Amino acid sequence: MALATFSPLKTASWTALENHFQEIKMQSMKQMFQDDASRAEKFTIKWNDFLLDYSKNRVSEGTIELLLKLADEMHLKQAIASYFDGAIINKTEDRAVLHTALRASDDAVIKVDGKNVVPEILEVKNKIKNFTHEITAGIRKGYTGKPFTDVVNIGIGGSDLGPAMVVEALQYYQNHLKVHFVSNIDGDHVHELLKTINPETTLFVIVSKTFTTQETLTNSETIRKWFLKSASQKDVAKHFVAVSTNLKKVTDFGIDANNVFPMWDWVGGRFSLWSAVGLTISLSVGYDHFDALLKGANEMDDHFKTAEFDQNIPVILALLSIWYNNFFEAESEAIIPYTQYLQKLAPYLQQGIMESNGKSVDRNGDIVNYQTGTIIWGEPGTNSQHAFFQLIHQGTKLIPTDFIGFLKPLYGDTNHHDKLMSNFFAQTEALLNGKTEDQVRAEFTKLDYSTGRAEFLIPFKVFEGNKPTNTLLIEKLSPKRLGALVAMYEHKIFVQGVIWNIFSYDQWGVELGKQLASSILEEINSGQVKQHDSSTSNLLHYFLQNK
Ligand code: F6P
Numbered sequence: 001m002a003l004a005t006f007s008p009l010k011t012a013s014w015t016a017l018e019n020h021f022q023e024i025k026m027q028s029m030k031q032m033f034q035d036d037a038s039r040a041e042k043f044t045i046k047w048n049d050f051l052l053d054y055s056k057n058r059v060s061e062g063t064i065e066l067l068l069k070l071a072d073e074m075h076l077k078q079a080i081a082s083y084f085d086g087a088i089i090n091k092t093e094d095r096a097v098l099h100t101a102l103r104a105s106d107d108a109v110i111k112v113d114g115k116n117v118v119p120e121i122l123e124v125k126n127k128i129k130n131f132t133h134e135i136t137a138g139i140r141k142g143y144t145g146k147p148f149t150d151v152v153n154i155g156i157g158g159s160d161l162g163p164a165m166v167v168e169a170l171q172y173y174q175n176h177l178k179v180h181f182v183s184n185i186d187g188d189h190v191h192e193l194l195k196t197i198n199p200e201t202t203l204f205v206i207v208s209k210t211f212t213t214q215e216t217l218t219n220s221e222t223i224r225k226w227f228l229k230s231a232s233q234k235d236v237a238k239h240f241v242a243v244s245t246n247l248k249k250v251t252d253f254g255i256d257a258n259n260v261f262p263m264w265d266w267v268g269g270r271f272s273l274w275s276a277v278g279l280t281i282s283l284s285v286g287y288d289h290f291d292a293l294l295k296g297a298n299e300m301d302d303h304f305k306t307a308e309f310d311q312n313i314p315v316i317l318a319l320l321s322i323w324y325n326n327f328f329e330a331e332s333e334a335i336i337p338y339t340q341y342l343q344k345l346a347p348y349l350q351q352g353i354m355e356s357n358g359k360s361v362d363r364n365g366d367i368v369n370y371q372t373g374t375i376i377w378g379e380p381g382t383n384s385q386h387a388f389f390q391l392i393h394q395g396t397k398l399i400p401t402d403f404i405g406f407l408k409p410l411y412g413d414t415n416h417h418d419k420l421m422s423n424f425f426a427q428t429e430a431l432l433n434g435k436t437e438d439q440v441r442a443e444f445t446k447l448d449y450s451t452g453r454a455e456f457l458i459p460f461k462v463f464e465g466n467k468p469t470n471t472l473l474i475e476k477l478s479p480k481r482l483g484a485l486v487a488m489y490e491h492k493i494f495v496q497g498v499i500w501n502i503f504s505y506d507q508w509g510v511e512l513g514k515q516l517a518s519s520i521l522e523e524i525n526s527g528q529v530k531q532h533d534s535s536t537s538n539l540l541h542y543f544l545q546n547k
Pocket of ligand 1: 157213
C-alpha cells in the first residue's frame with residue numbers, strides 16, 4: 001500500500017497540538033516533576049535491556065496523546081506494514097525500502113516483485129561468512145603467500161560511514177586485522193593511508209552500490225596503480241573485492257566476478273551496513289558478531305512493528321522530535337553517547353537523518369509549508385561537555401538532546417565508569433532544573449562574596465534549565481545492542497518522513513553539485529573557464545593561475 005499523501009497540517013491533531021503548544025510552551029518541567037511523583041515512571045519505556053526515560057521533555061500526558069493521535073491520523077500503522085512488506089514506498093526511485101529484510105529471520109518470506117528475496121540474502125550472508133573465515137584464518141593469502149594483516153574499505157557516504165562507525169564502535173571485539181577507511185576524493189587522504197600499509201598483506205574492499213561514484217573510483221584507481229608497482233595484474237584478483245549492484249562496472253574495473261558481493265537496489269546506501277556493505281565489519285569482528293549486529297536490529301524491527309505506539313521507542317522518539325521541530329521550532333538536535341566507542345555515531349546518523357528527511361517537497365510534489373529534516377550533531381560525553389555544552393546550557397537556542405549511556409563498561413573499570421556516568425546523569429539533571437537566581441545568591445553568600453560582586457555575577461551564573469533530553473540506558477555495548485540502537489534511529493527517520501509527508505529514501509539533493517563538479521573538472525583540465533556567476537569565475541581563474 002502506498003503511503004498517505006496529505007499534509008500533517010490538515011489533521012485535527014496538528015491543530016490541537018498548535019493550541020496545546022500555546023498552553024505548554026511556558027511551563028516548566030521542574031514544576032511538572034513536582035506536580036506528579038510518577039512522571040518518570042509514566043514516561044519510561046523498558047524494552048529488552050534498553051531503558052528510555054523521556055520524562056525530561058516539555059510534554060504532558062496530553063501532549064503525548066495528541067502526538068500519538070497525529071501518528072494515527074497520518075496512517076502510521078499502515079505505513080509501517082507497507083515498509084516491512086516491501087511496498088514501493090521510495091516512489092521517486094520506484095523502489096521498495098527493505099534494509100529490514102537483510103536482518104530478517106532465515107525463514108521469513110519477503111517479496112519484491114512477487115519473488116521471495118530471503119534466499120538471495122542468505123546466500124550473500126553465507127558468502128560473507130566463508131570469506132571472513134578464509135581471510136581471518138589465513139586460508140586466503142596475498143600474492144606473496146603471506147596472510148592478510150590489513151583491510152582497506154574504499155567507499156563514501158553509506159558505503160563508508162556505516163562500516164566505519166560500527167568497526168570503531170566494536171573495537172573491543174576486533175580480531176588481528178587492522179581495518180582502514182578511505183573515502184575522501186582528497187588525494188592526501190589516500191596517500192597518507194598508503195604510507196601505512198604493505199601491498200603484500202592488504203586486502204582492498206571497494207564498496208559502491210552504483211560503482212559510478214567519483215571518489216570511490218578515483219581512490220580505487222590510485223590504490224590499484226600503487227599496488228601494481230610491486231604486484232602484477234593477475235594479483236589484483238587476490239587483493240581486490242567489491243560490493244556493488246553493478247556487476248558490469250565492477251568486472252570492467254578488473255575485479256574477478258567471484259570476488260563480487262552483490263547488493264540490491266531496494267537497500268538505500270545509508271541503510272546498507274546490514275548488507276555486504278558490512279563486509280569490513282565482518283572481517284574486523286568476525287561473522288558471528290556481524291550476525292549478532294543483524295539480530296539486534298531484527299529485534300528492534302519486531303519491537304517497532306508490534307509494540308503499541310505509546311510503548312514504541314522509535315515512534316516516541318520521532319514524535320518528540322516533531323514536537324520540538326515543528327512546534328517549538330528547534331533548529332537542531334544533539335546526540336551524545338557516553339562512550340568513546342560511539343564517536344562516529346553522530347556523523348553516521350547525519351547521513352541517515354539529513355539525507356533522508358532533508359526534503360522540502362511533499363509526496364504530492366508540492367512545496368511544504370512546515371519544517372522537515374532535523375539538523376543532527378554530537379560528540380561523545382564527556383568530551384562534548386568541555387566543548388559545546390555551554391551553548392546547550394546557556395545559549396539562546398533550544399537543542400533537544402539524546403543522552404545514550406551504558407550500565408557497564410567493557411573493561412570493567414568502575415572507577416572510570418562511575419565518574420563517566422555521574423556526568424551523564426548530572427548533565428540531564430542540570431539541563432532540566434537549571435539554577436535559579438536565589439540558588440546562585442545563596443552560593444555567593446556562603447563563599448563570602450561582597451554584595452556588589454555577587455549581584456554583578458548572578459545573571460551570568462543563572463541556568464534557565466527546562467532543556468529537553470531523552471535518556472537511553474543500555475546494558476553494555478555489544479554487537480547485538482548496537483544493531484538495535486542503529487535500527488531504532490532508522491525507524492525514527494521513517495516515522496518522521498511518514499508524518500511530514502515526504503519521501504525519505506531518495507537523495508536528489510546531492511546530484512546538482514556532482515554534475516557541476518564534473519563540468520568544472522573539464523574546465524580545470526582544459527584551462528578554459530566557461531560562463532559562471534562572477535564569484536565562481538573569479539575563484540576558478542585564481543585557482544588556475546596559482547595552483
Ligand atoms: O551522497 C550520495 C550518495 O548517493 C549516498 O546516498 C551514497 O551512500 C553515496 O553517495 C555513495 O554511493 P555509492 O555506494 O553508489 O558509491
